[in-house]
Amino acid sequence: MNDYTFLSPTRLIVGKEAEKETGKWIKEFGGTCVLVHHDSGFIKQNGFVDKMINMLKEDGLKVVELGGVVSNPHLSKVYEGIELCRKEGVDFLLAIGGGSVIDSTKAIAMGLPYAGDVWDFFIEEDGIPHDVPKKSTPLGVILTIAATGSECSNSCVITKADENLKRFCDDDINRAKFAIENPELTMTLPSFQTACGIIDIMSHSMERYFTPEKENDILTDYLCEAIFHTCMDCARILMKEPDNYEARASIMVASSLSHNGLTGMGRTGDWASHFIEHELSGEFQTVTHGAGLAVVTPAWMRYVYKDNMDKFVKWATRVMGVSMDYTNPEYTVLEAIDRLEDFFKHLNVPTKLAECPGVGNIDDETLYRMARRVRVVHDDGTVGWVKRLTTEDIVNIFKLAM
């Protein structure tokens, strides 16, 4: 077990009509003038955003609205938000939405009290960031989709669209004060989005479960497994009953716990599947992140499992319910990976590259271009920890996913 610090100070407020408490909690954190930040999709069109704005006004709060957040939220929108907040005297930020909206809100929150350019927190030279945030503006979240876990994470990802730069700023200062989680808000999500969200949640803990360490702490493995079982049980329920309240609630809170650090305590996460997928959905905008993970993860597993057999056997037997084959432990693992793939298929997401919309057969040139773009983690130019993957390895993984 590695030494570690765990902090997850975000208050979860979970339940039917939980959003009615929003004004109370904003005032608890000193808010008087609130930026309501959202995308302009379903929750705006169905009137939920307007309902919330009216509710906050009735609670005596001044409200400023900013919509139009896109997937892979843009730095330009962050600048727009900062300017608007300064003009209006905003002292609290409320994100209504999922990961993109929350990340955009986090960036505005950091930029608001900062004299320089907020992008300084996202870019680095020789591994050293241009600047580190020392202050932020309090922010809260009304979650409308269970997926990224940004509502409880310390992470913020922003894209500078004109240079096609997607950059991270991971800092505890980014943590939301509260996350309002009303499971009913997620019941109208299309089944494909529900499925992709669940896969993303599972993946956040799989990246932390499969580690290079031979001795992991016992507790963290069981916590990861709690997330896996929850995701698989709830997915099966929600494919049949999209409005099952218990399953919606469990998935929503699982999204928060799967990425707040709890399932990574004491270990080095791998994250290769995530970084490889980012380039896949970066190259093919038609690929949703969760669907891309369903393609990349089983291929990655087949490529690397021999490098930590003990952990893959544990997963196969304890999570995927495969009987241990003591003569051929590898068969146990391979059967488990097949079952994972079958599970993804059952969710009606693609599990092969060729099945992804807009992808088809990819030529080697494209494979290498994507592989070369994958975020480098180690000094030797490789990525991942279970197995340190070279560009050639990544191409092989893509080929296994064909």
Place this chain on the structure above:
Amino acid sequence: MNDYTFLSPTRLIVGKEAEKETGKWIKEFGGTCVLVHHDSGFIKQNGFVDKMINMLKEDGLKVVELGGVVSNPHLSKVYEGIELCRKEGVDFLLAIGGGSVIDSTKAIAMGLPYAGDVWDFFIEEDGIPHDVPKKSTPLGVILTIAATGSECSNSCVITKADENLKRFCDDDINRAKFAIENPELTMTLPSFQTACGIIDIMSHSMERYFTPEKENDILTDYLCEAIFHTCMDCARILMKEPDNYEARASIMVASSLSHNGLTGMGRTGDWASHFIEHELSGEFQTVTHGAGLAVVTPAWMRYVYKDNMDKFVKWATRVMGVSMDYTNPEYTVLEAIDRLEDFFKHLNVPTKLAECPGVGNIDDETLYRMARRVRVVHDDGTVGWVKRLTTEDIVNIFKLAM
């Protein structure tokens, strides 16, 4: 699932020599003059407290020391602490120890900025507390035994010894700013104390797992099970290898997660076993809390399981590894309870009243006296939620434990 709020803002700092960071974190929370509060047992005698005091002084902090905390910490010591802190200008409290020391520290922290009598927060009339804490003093913990989970809980239990009153003040204001958890500090604990701690940790999640609700949220059940599996795996390891670092670390963090609210999200905990045990160890001071739980819990289970068969079957099959007997599901549950009792026996703790030191055969008068003293939860004078237990029920449970 019930609506709920979950908050656990305490920063966990886990690892070898984690205590070296104490001064840094105290200063992070504005501390300049620190009360170091502890019992006068092993950690004082082996020089750890003095080592910490010197370390904090080297970090430029003023240090005031207060020892002598006893089990079931006394209000008189709390008063002494408040007076001392006022005299010395203390602005941060550091608890070094386990549950008793931490609770004593929490009470001092609440009393310090309060003009009235801190006991006002603990006593109530007609269910209304005399006063509610609005402010507290920042406090941190260096944990030396994994058991009560007070390092992350909102709970504080203090005893007014002259009137033999044990009272609670549960409030989020009690949450520690940080908990330093160095697993090596717990390696020298006697095996009996290690075992009792583990049983207490398991029990904090069992009280939350076994609920009256028929539909529990899926995630919380799996999180409880993660705690159960961790406790059982680690107990088996530690009985053989008391200095197994991974197991010590997992148990230590499990103590924090088992009582910070995580395993109770969305449900009503039962707590009858705890309340019954409090009267057992109250009557017989020779009974340790964890050992008392090992006696009471299996008897309670045998008495109430029919009131939530589904949950007991889930526990039997998923946690205790019993094969489902579809013809006689009750046999599945009874086998699991036997296994739990065997597990406790394997830890060398008593599982029957007669085996408890200083108890022997109890007469009916004593049984009824204890049963009548058990904390009442419902208006009809009963306790517990899976089954609402009358005095007669509690006596029956004691008799099952004989």
